[in-house]
Amino acid sequence: MNAFSSASPSSPPLLEVRDLKLHFPVESGIVFRRRVGAVRAVDGVSFSMDRGETLGLVGESGCGKSTTARAVAQLLPPTAGDVLLEGASLPSMGRDELLRARRNIQLIFQDPYASLDPRMTAGNIIAEPLIIYRNRGIIELEKRDINRRVEELMERVGLSRHFRNRYPHEFSGGQRQRIGIARALALGPRLILADEPVSALDVSIQAQILNLLSDLQREMGIAFLFIAHDLAVIEYIASRVAVMYLGRIVELADSAALYSRPLHPYTQALLSAAPIPDPDLERSRRRIILSGDVPSPDLERHGCYFYDRCPKRMDICKTRIPELTEVAQRHQVACFLHHDPL
Amino acid sequence: MAETGLLKTTDTQKKKTREFFQLLLGHGMGKTGIIIIIIFLVMAFFSPLLWTNDPYKSGEAKDILVKPSAEFWLGTDDMGKDVWSQVVYGARVSIMIGFIAAVITVVTGAFVGIVAGFFGGKLEEGLMRIVDFFMMLPILPLMIVLAAVLGPSIWNIVFVISVVSWPTTARVVRSQVLSLKERPFIEAARCIGAPNKRIMFREILPNVVPLLFAQSILMITETIYAESVLSFLGLGDASKISWGQMLHFAFESGAMSNSPWWVIPPILSIVLLIVSFSFLGTAVSDVLTPGYKEKRGY
Numbered sequence: 001m002n003a004f005s006s007a008s009p010s011s012p013p014l015l016e017v018r019d020l021k022l023h024f025p026v027e028s029g030i031v032f033r034r035r036v037g038a039v040r041a042v043d044g045v046s047f048s049m050d051r052g053e054t055l056g057l058v059g060e061s062g063c064g065k066s067t068t069a070r071a072v073a074q075l076l077p078p079t080a081g082d083v084l085l086e087g088a089s090l091p092s093m094g095r096d097e098l099l100r101a102r103r104n105i106q107l108i109f110q111d112p113y114a115s116l117d118p119r120m121t122a123g124n125i126i127a128e129p130l131i132i133y134r135n136r137g138i139i140e141l142e143k144r145d146i147n148r149r150v151e152e153l154m155e156r157v158g159l160s161r162h163f164r165n166r167y168p169h170e171f172s173g174g175q176r177q178r179i180g181i182a183r184a185l186a187l188g189p190r191l192i193l194a195d196e197p198v199s200a201l202d203v204s205i206q207a208q209i210l211n212l213l214s215d216l217q218r219e220m221g222i223a224f225l226f227i228a229h230d231l232a233v234i235e236y237i238a239s240r241v242a243v244m245y246l247g248r249i250v251e252l253a254d255s256a257a258l259y260s261r262p263l264h265p266y267t268q269a270l271l272s273a274a275p276i277p278d279p280d281l282e283r284s285r286r287r288i289i290l291s292g293d294v295p296s297p298d299l300e301r302h303g304c305y306f307y308d309r310c311p312k313r314m315d316i317c318k319t320r321i322p323e324l325t326e327v328a329q330r331h332q333v334a335c336f337l338h339h340d341p342l
Numbered sequence: 343m344a345e346t347g348l349l350k351t352t353d354t355q356k357k358k359t360r361e362f363f364q365l366l367l368g369h370g371m372g373k374t375g376i377i378i379i380i381i382f383l384v385m386a387f388f389s390p391l392l393w394t395n396d397p398y399k400s401g402e403a404k405d406i407l408v409k410p411s412a413e414f415w416l417g418t419d420d421m422g423k424d425v426w427s428q429v430v431y432g433a434r435v436s437i438m439i440g441f442i443a444a445v446i447t448v449v450t451g452a453f454v455g456i457v458a459g460f461f462g463g464k465l466e467e468g469l470m471r472i473v474d475f476f477m478m479l480p481i482l483p484l485m486i487v488l489a490a491v492l493g494p495s496i497w498n499i500v501f502v503i504s505v506v507s508w509p510t511t512a513r514v515v516r517s518q519v520l521s522l523k524e525r526p527f528i529e530a531a532r533c534i535g536a537p538n539k540r541i542m543f544r545e546i547l548p549n550v551v552p553l554l555f556a557q558s559i560l561m562i563t564e565t566i567y568a569e570s571v572l573s574f575l576g577l578g579d580a581s582k583i584s585w586g587q588m589l590h591f592a593f594e595s596g597a598m599s600n601s602p603w604w605v606i607p608p609i610l611s612i613v614l615l616i617v618s619f620s621f622l623g624t625a626v627s628d629v630l631t632p633g634y635k636e637k638r639g640y
Contacts, residue, residue, distance in 0.1 A: 075532055099535045107533045115526040119548040129534035136535070183534065 012087035014223050015072070015191055016048040020081035022071045026298060040297045041067040043247035043305075044081070046324065051190065052221040056238030056255065058228060058270070062294065064247040065227045066110075069193040072225070073105050074098060085191070100138060106184035110196040112176035116168040122179050123164030126150045129186040139187075153182040157212060174205035181212065185220075193225045198233060210237055231274045235259055240330075243267045246297055246305045249324055253331040263333040265312050304336070312337060365629045368638065372625025378618035382611075385433040393427035397583055410603050417603035419588075420595040428583050429607045435584035436615065439500055439569045444561035446504040448554055451511025456550070458512070459519025460542050470516070477509040481568070485577040494579045503568045511557050518550050552630050559623040563616045570612050585612050
């Protein structure tokens with residue numbers, strides 16, 4: 001299953017996700033509430049990440065990208081499966097242990113407006129993680145150190161330290177996202193889950209934020225799980241890309257390989273839907289138009305999750321679920337066109 | 343927002359507070375309300391300087407039910423006590439009861455509302471049933487029983503009003519918390535390891551403060567009103583002068599129809615104070631509505 005584990009078997013990968021599932025129960029009934037089903041937001045996701053790498057996670061709205069990130073960060077308890085951070089299983093940890101481990105996993109949120117407390121100053125927002133971890137006795141910092149650290153972080157993400165007493169509504173979207181990034185950096189994490197960090201921003205600001213993130217990665221060796229629906233953004237920042245559809249990863253490959261030679265029919269359709277900024281090329285290329293909509297994720301499936309909409313479906317796809325299988329060097333795909341059933 | 347405009351450091355919190363009061367004073371109802379409330383507050387704080395006769399001292403036979411005059415500005419009651427002095431002194435009791443009960447009500451209501459809304463589930467169910475219970479308590483029988491058991495005192499009034507009023511605040515706060523706790527910044531707080539206590543009181547509480555502010559103003563008017571009603575019905579503390587108490591004695595002595603100088607001042611005071619607090623409440627909620635500043639062209 002895990003094809004890209006690190007070189008030496010003694011050191012586990014930074015993050016390993018094994019068959020992660022997160023189902024939201026659907027309840028019904030007026031007098032007696034009973035479970036009538038489940039929305040399978042994440043339905044068997046496996047991947048692993050090395051230190052300092054950027055893994056892009058793409059897929060259309062509702063395919064479970066954000067839910068995957070939340071399950072990895074243990075903000076939502078996974079229904080099944082395991083999340084290992086440097087070999088230690090997060091779901092089985094107690095509260096204090098998890099608090100220590102979570103220091104290494106931080107989130108950057110999509111909406112830079114809603115993800116900052118409107119009644120806290122920028123300085124306090126960035127200081128918050130430091131104060132919390134100091135109060136719990138996990139890090140030792142004097143009050144003065146916290147102030148200095150907040151100013152360092154602000155300058156590091158490109159905000160003037162004079163802005164520390166300002167409130168979020170006094171900043172632009174890009175500046176707010178910088179505050180969110182500084183907050184995520186405060187505890188010195190090894191892994192940052194970036195949940196569409198630029199999709200709410202202007203294109204010009206997007207580039208600034210993306211450059212900031214890749215600078216930070218180079219300097220601090222932070223690994224990024226970078227979620228986006230914008231393929232160009234992912235191509236720009238990620239070294240490897242995982243494509244999600246209906247709660248599962250359908251293809252996982254180095255970004256160069258995935259963009260030049262996509263194997264899964266869904267990846268091919270997704271790439272052909274992205275616009276190319278060249279009118280001649282754009283006019284001459286052939287688009288793959290998928291029929292129908294993404295089916296509802298509340299059914300239990302026994303065949304390929306993409307069966308209903310796949311232009312190349314075969315009989316076997318209806319009865320067997322293709323597992324993510326390595327078909328070329330560092331290229332995994334879940335499609336019977338490229339590998340036989342296990 | 344222009345990049346250059348941000349380079350100057352300013353104390354935004356102070357600026358915002360000042361702007362809030364400027365807007366409030368620019369609001370017609372707000373200004374009227376604040377002026378009247380300040381007049382009553384001055385009356386309450388400086389009553390010993392403002393009263394012309396001891397409000398508790400009974401007068402001689404010739405001073406009974408005197409019409410307004412130079413000696414008794416608003417006349418006297420059936421015991422020969424000076425009405426003006428009683429009105430001035432009554433402001434003290436009414437306003438004190440109003441503020442104390444409002445604080446107790448809002449603090450209790452906010453705490454219960456935040457805890458119930460934040461934790462949800464069985465705890466919320468339980469707390470909300472308790473809220474329902476206290477909401478349904480009949481105020482008058484409760485007062486009568488308490489007055490009988492504990493003896494009449496203004497603290498009974500404070501207690502009873504608080505006990506039956508906090509559930510309203512709790513409900514309003516809870517509904518606000520239900521929406522706040524789903525906001526992404528709460529998730530962000532969890533992500534940086536914030537314990538529940540910190541999320542409730544450092545993230546959620548500051549965001550319900552405007553609501554609590556409006557609720558306290560509402561509660562002050564309700565409490566002043568309730569105090570008047572209870573005292574008028576004779577359930578208050580007969581040894582303390584309040585506006586309701588004055589009306590109670592006026593009613594008992596049958597002076598309602600023939601001594602308007604005794605009856606009108608306390609009624610007018612109650613109405614004015616309640617109306618001015620309502621004005622203030624309306625003005626505050628107007629000013630706090632996003633976009634108000636722009637509409638007024640500030």
